[in-house]
Amino acid sequence: MLKAGAAQLIVLHHLAFYGPMSDHVQPMWPALIDWLGDSARIAVQVFLVIGGFLAAKSLAPGGLPGLNACASPLQAIQRRYIKLAPPFIAATLIAALANALASSAMSHDSISAPATFGQLSAHALLLHGVLGYESLSAGAWYVAIDFQLYALTALALWTAGRVAGQRPLAWLVPDMVAAGVALSLLYFNLDAGWDNWAPYFFGSYGLGMLAWWASDPRRRNGAVIALMLLLVVPVWLALALEFRSRIELALAVACVLFLCGRNATVLHGRAWTAVNMLGRISYAVFLIHFPVSLLVNTAFVTWAPLAPEWQALGMLTAWAASLVAGAAFHRWVELPLGRVVQSLAGKAPVRSVSV
Template identity: 70%
Template structure:
């Protein structure tokens, strides 16, 4: 796997490089999710459908599987941060789970509160199924704990389920690494984690993912997440090609079996994304050039766009319902306005909410350590044992 080296800037400093493909996938998937919700939740799309019936129908239906891109990338990056070499063991699992919660939950709760206010405001100007009932304290508390789906509370905002599932999957992976490390003891087994993840993918795709009653729980989605985990381990440039292909096949064969049992376009997409990440996911691309700067910027704010777009779209729908004629062209223009405002709001939310909250949570964690309310630091994952190369 070759790494693209960026050009140098004036003072001889190398241009910053990023995982360009990952940012491209995240940026594209985020746009499809915004457009999906714009098409699925009216009333603007209800009027605009007569102009582009096939496009609106596709966006309101099939486009939702773009979330699989985030699931696979989530697994890919989780493997990078938690177990880059694929070895078992994690010294302080609670610390890692807390860090993930602190990264996801504060911005999510802020966006949830904004969505609750937006729903109340939109209800004054229109009556539509997309408007949530007034949020209760118990409902908001369940959202804050990322337990709203598990506890049976309706989501205040579209896409809220994904944040809770991402947290569950990450926590599951951390605990799996920790337990596997205990099982290994002093005799590291280099294949333990890949085999465990391959078994998890198989169980997910052949059982849990076939039953929608599990869709509030991590096992339902672990097939896609596990494909991302295996893609990172298999794409390690230090591995022999035969071992790399074997690791990837351990992930893909359960996916093929699952598709043969019952074809699911979302699983087919997850398998394709995993293969793309296996081949090119580690490639770093220079940030030079307007196109890549834009792509990297969109990838950077994709979580904020995901969080904030629904209340923005809801308010634009309300404004166009209340003040604009129900003309298909005007309502289609309203959809474009909502899309543009969602991106702008995502950039603002990232800068003024997500990043400051992240810094605040880091500060709180640091203060707890200084005052001996100890949040232990994770030790490096085990790198010894039988080689997977």
């Protein structure tokens, strides 16, 4: 449900922020468009916290030093790249084509310049942000950051395993993560110059990891309380230093995951079926919605009246088209491409990417 809701807000945020349809709708609904174009972007914190939660589940489910079921951090990093990159590369190529088509019909600052080989190569390596290349699609930065965060986590867990050796240092990893959360929130996250690097976002990611370990039903009450203090105290200090709504939201999501993140209850009904489906395709929607929205923008500002009502209909059309395209991309690109790449890499195929 968290992933499904956050994905919708991200789509609507980009529709409102990039325009040009939203430029014509803004006079009719100024408060809504302004909120979607600005505040709704913090929904990405949901994905950051969930990413940390699932990384802890995958790499260190018990919170112990070392990597779970991985011979080396390079193996874990390679596995993550294989999951993230192939559908991202496919979506990037679609975005480059969409930008080219849009630029032939209209002029707007949401359209990127023609893609270069270096730019496409940097995207394929998930290094476009750190190398200073313009993103070809809204949200492309997140995929690169998710990969950085996972790689940083794998290296930290492996290092902790080397330090611990055969000693049962059960609190070494949670303490390391809590220290990383504090350093991120109290220093890196206050400097926008770090926003192309993992430390800027590790505060939210680390909260998700701590939430996974705190929600372990095998832990005694005292250990759970200690973990929750490790989770809450750095956030409290960070918000006291400088209030940030995005960090407040990250803490709220971590608390929700702590309370019910391992709940195995299956909720039935059409509404929950739809929510589960939206959650499964959230990564595909995240990848494909910008080129779809760009093409719908182009169509409506070129051939439809520029009246706010017509352009509002265009925004709704772009939202719906993004969901349909996301479902199609998930079924016919993300999953088959993942199986092919996993097979070539000699790994067992995975069902989908949890982002």
